[in-house]
Amino acid sequence: MPDPQPPAIELRDVSKIYPGSPPVKALDDVSVQIGRGQMVAVVGQSGSGKSTMLNVMGTLDQPTSGSVLIEGTDTSLLTDNQLSAIRGRRVGFVFQRFFLLSGIAVIDNVANGLLYTGAARPRRREAAEAVLERVGLGARRWHKPDELSGGEMQRVAIARALVGEPAFVLADEPTGNLDSASSNSIIELLFSLHGEGRTIVVITHNEAIAAAMPRQLQILDGRLVRDTGTVPQ
């Protein structure tokens, strides 16, 4: 019997080794649970394996050994297409470099978060409009991404991650390309989303930001060396 309320994400003895000479051990036997509604900061030096951990959590990458459970489902048993479905419906990604499509309006960039769910366009746009209001960009919905500031672009990317109502949001250095004012507003947005009960995992270099988060995971050479909290029972 699966747990009636399994954690949003669970890594069990996860290792990730990139082949080469010598092979690179990006994750070394990491086990961690992230409960529903938690807000977690992942910190560590460049090359410590933070991004690999995030990618593995979001099924963009598969571990060499160990297993990743998303809402109790062991993803190692799933096909490539099923993993795509999980990413499309249960995971929201936010990247340092936004990855907005420059040719289409903000609203359609956000609506693209639902593109591969098969939802019809009017329904996608409707959802996009609502979530754009939520991130404070309702008025900018018909602009093209290159008409926005960096902070606004990242809000669009966050809206795209949220539009499918994912189980959790994974943000890889969401403020890495932003000035401090924009960074602060993005962090505030993430906190207020957390306040609404969303599960959020944020990679950050910024110690002040990390310190403000309820739980911090520190990665060093692929190992989880510090965890300030556990899944509340």
Place this chain on the structure above:
Amino acid sequence: MNLAPSRLRPSETARVGLGSLAARRLRSALSALGIAIGIASLVAVLGLSDSSKSALLDQIGALGTNLLTIEAGSGFGAGDAALPETSVATVSRVPTVEATSAVYAVDAGVYRNDLVPEDLTGGISVYGTDPGLLGALNGEIARGSFLTEATRDHPVAVVGAVAAERLGVRNLDQPVRLYIGDRWVEVAGVLEPFALAANLDRAVLIGDRAAERYYDTELAPATVYVRVHEDHIDATRDVLAATVDPENPEEAEISRPSDLLEARSAAESSFTSLFLGLGAVALLVGGIGVANVMVIGVIERRGEIGLRRAIGATRAHIRRQFFTEALTLATLGGTAGVLLGVAVTYGYSLAQGWRVIIPPVALIGGFAAAVAIGVIAGVYPAIRASRVSPTEALRSA
């Protein structure tokens, strides 16, 4: 967890592909242009060769393929080659012969007036002939009238198309006279060019009896023109030489002027295959252009590919997107190419006065070739795009 699989509506596949092309308008247009030029050249080559061939065949059909000519061979003593005087009479007794006419060489020069020096003949020959010539050759009169039974005995001339130009015979509103030999001759008419007897275009024709009376011409034909029953052309051809000159059949040369036009048509066909080859090369280059754009696109758009994978696209979705783009480029190029090829064919054919014929195979084949190019040029980049690892794509983009 029971998840519905990732799904992209077909209409969205099209929208995604078209959107990507629209975002790179210039590059898309240039690569489609490559295809368009290739297809246009194929369609135009096929269209123009068919149109020109049909013009030739129309001409051949109008003139009839049943005209045979008999000329004196270049045998010994052929300096002033002529056929026996009885030729016309004997030939017209062959049952399969429908019409006969002949021209007789007249030993005289043609001049605008009596002041032109005698050796400046302008390369124009004078022939005597009978009123049946025009009908036998399917010729036409441009102005005035041809020789008749009445004018056959009199110093009256009909001028060939080229000769009329050289002699300055433009219109016959005023009586026009030419100085032939040592006497003035009235011009009764000007001929249109003969398709099957170009030598008569550079000649002035007078009545055969007039030639005999005024220029002492022997009525031994230089050329006999024979219209033969369509179904018996070859059989008749075989007996004509012996009919004309039973003693020396080898001295009569029989030819069929329409063979010349048919040879021309065949020669044009061989050029057609050459141009088709060149068109195919152009199309190949266009196809490589599309493949190139797609391959570069896959490299440049790794970030987009990674993002799409992150928001739920399967490998198949990525593959279909890039394939749709290549196919769309090629289809747009193909459509533009077919239209361009048709326009070129129309323009050139109309300028040449040909009937416009665009073979369906050119239209369908041109379009199909474009689609095939799109498929071939799209498969590899599409597969490559779908194999890009999402994390790799997001990192290196």
